[in-house]
Amino acid sequence: MEYCSICNISELDTSRFNKNSKYGNNLCNKHYLQLKNHGKIIDSSQPNIVINKKIYWSSEEEDILIELIEKVTPYKEIKNILNKTITAITSKVKRMNLNTKYKNSMNYKSIYQDYDWCYQKYINEGLSHDEMAKEANCTKRVIEKWCTERHRLTQEYRQVNKQLNEKQKDLIVGSMLGDGHIDKRETQPIFIVSHAEDQKDYLYYKYKLLKEFCNISPTRQEPAYKEFKGKLYLCQATYRLCTRIHDCLLEYRGKTYTYLLNLMNEFSFSIWILDDGYRSNSNWELCVAEYTDEDINLALDIFKNKFDLFAKQKKDKRYLLFDANSSRKIDDILLRNIPNELDIIKNKIIEKNISKEQKILYVKYNNEYIKLHELCKNLNLNYKYIWQKLNRGGSVEEIIKQKVIEL
DSSP, X not given: OOBOTTTOOBGGGSSOEEEETTTTEEEEHHHHHHHHHHSSOOOOSOOSSOOOOOOOOOHHHHHXXXXXXXXXXXXXXXXXXXXXXXXXXXXXXXXXXXXXXXXXXXXXXXXXXXXXXXXXXXXXXXXXXXXXHHHHTSOHHHHIIIIIIISOXXXXXXXXXXXXXXXXXXXXXXXXXXTOEEOOSTTOOOEEEEEXXXXXHHHHHHHHHHGGGOSSOOEEEOOEEEEETTEEEEEOOEEEEEOOOOGGGGGTTTOOHHHHHTTOOHHHHHHHHHHHEEEOSSOEEEEOTTOOHHHHHHHHHHXXXXXXXXXXXXXXXXXXXXXXXXXXXXHHHHHHHSOTTSHHHIIIIITSOOOOOOOOOEEEETTEEEEHHHHHHHHTOOHHHHHHHHHTSOXXXXXXXXXXXXX
């Protein structure tokens, strides 16, 4: 550290510092100009700046300084954190040889000046300018300047270029089969889905998966009366998820159920059956009121061939009924693919008094093994009667023959 030979000011506290052979030492700017203009020192007092008193640093402050420098914290922030002057901080950084690690120089770029950071936050993570400004510790206007004006990362660019990942695609497919839809306005492909208040956790789970496509969190809609078949019913409050406009949603807008069914996997099936399904104590039912007969037949084939699940249309053709064994398989699929702590999982599976699995009894008839309940159904026999007779001994053929004789 160099000091003025006249007033003893350090080189860090003056804008210019010069050496003069006449005095053999350094001179501050004030005394250098006196010597240059007058040929002598005419004022040996302190220069016209305030000389800071010697500043002492505790070991704790030094540790904090090192940590802040490692994080490339701007000097203005360090000043507020440590309550030190920028001059004192600069001097300490130099004495501790930390300046080689510090990047806050003329060539250093603030984080918002980095294109990759702006792309990650704005495009990939879907943050708003306000959220980015908070993270970068700057104003919203600064983010707007760099993100929009300099990097050209606009909402229009995000609308055209942002893409769904595989999990998000499956969520859209399952929701489109169930309760979700995409706005039909030509220039506004927006995904929308709503769930009742007792399925709030489930809706927020969907929101978490699609958060980067949304401007706001789900909104609550108050309870209201709705008319059905001439009667008014009080419906509970709902929560509504709505994305921004994204062109990647166009792929699914207006698509037929046939198209969506062929894209279905375990996760999208889980979303669909949670949206439109009901679990009794023994069986799952699925509402297919809006589906054509062709769509329903395709769904039944996919259930059987892809998931080994068996279902049939009820007398009320708006519903499909899965058998007990398939219903237990559906439980397993849901518990594997959907977080078990969600309200909808608790209400539809975990807290249900689900019947235990019944043993299926096979019997030999006409040299083939067949399920007893199917045999009784085919021959119009009483299952309980046949089962009791079998427990007392004898073959199925003998019991059936005896039953025919009795009739």
